[in-house]
Each structure stands twice: as C-alpha cells, then as structure tokens.
Amino acid sequence: MAVAHLGSITVDCDDPTALAAFWAELLGGATVASTEKFVSVKLPHLVLTAIRVPDYRPPSWPDEAPPKQIHLDLVVSDLDEAQRHAVDLGARLAEDQPAPGKCRVLFDPAGHPFCLCLSPGA
Structure with a gap:
C-alpha cells in the first residue's frame, strides 16, 4: 500500500515567473503562490513549482x-x-x-x- 502520493514537481530556473506562466498556460493551471524566489502553479492533480536557483x-x-x-x-x-x-x-x-x-x-x-x-x- 502506498504511503504517499506525488503532490508537487519543482523545476529549477532563472526566471520563475516566466517559467510558471508557460506551464500554467500549457497545462491549464493557475498560480497559487508566488515570491521573488518561486512561483507555484496548481494543476488538476499536482502542483508545479518553478524555483530560482543561483547560476542556473x-x-x-x-x-x-x-x-x-x-x-x-x-x-x-x-x-x-x-x-x-x-x-x-x-x-x-x-x-x-x-x-x-x-x-x-x-x-x-x-x-x-x-x-x-x-x-x-x-
């Protein structure tokens, strides 16, 4: 029996706002959380987060x-x-x-x- 389920995928990038907007539009999601460092997009079965990393x-x-x-x-x-x-x-x-x-x-x-x-x- 599973003890967990996949709830989120996080992808590294240098511009989380632009990357999250791309994935939100392509997959039909909506932004649910946003800071200068990350933007999270709610999709039907999981959350996709774009996160800024130094020297990406x-x-x-x-x-x-x-x-x-x-x-x-x-x-x-x-x-x-x-x-x-x-x-x-x-x-x-x-x-x-x-x-x-x-x-x-x-x-x-x-x-x-x-x-x-x-x-x-x-």
Whole structure:
C-alpha cells in the first residue's frame, strides 16, 4: 500500500515567473503562490513549482552535459497542434527527434526538455 502520493514537481530556473506562466498556460493551471524566489502553479492533480536557483544552467539534450535530471511526458491527442501551441507559448523544438510520429521533444523557456506524446496504442 502506498504511503504517499506525488503532490508537487519543482523545476529549477532563472526566471520563475516566466517559467510558471508557460506551464500554467500549457497545462491549464493557475498560480497559487508566488515570491521573488518561486512561483507555484496548481494543476488538476499536482502542483508545479518553478524555483530560482543561483547560476542556473539549463540541461543539455541529447548530449546530457549538464544532464537533464528529469523530463515530463505530456499525453496529447494531436502532436502537431500541441507542438504549435507549446511553441507559441515559448517552447522550442529540439533538433533531435527520435520518434516524431509518436512523440515530440521540446524545451520549455528555461531549457528543460519535455515530450508531447500520443497515448500508447494510439
């Protein structure tokens, strides 16, 4: 039996206001707490927090120097439309696309990789 559940994901960045706004718009959330150091966005099943860290360096993908440490896979029904929307909000498409027919790799405004993926079996 589980003794805990995932309640929050925190991502490092140099501009928490901008990064939180990106994720709030992309995932349909709302800001619930904000300071100069962090901004938290309430999503349907968890909270995503963007936190300012000194000398932030975005992860590098696919070469992994510095390593990505974590990435999110977001399930979508239309890859092209989801990609357009994410890019309109400030994401950028990765050059390397291992499986573009099933999954698209992008970077959020702070440089964290994330994937837009069709549901398995779609």
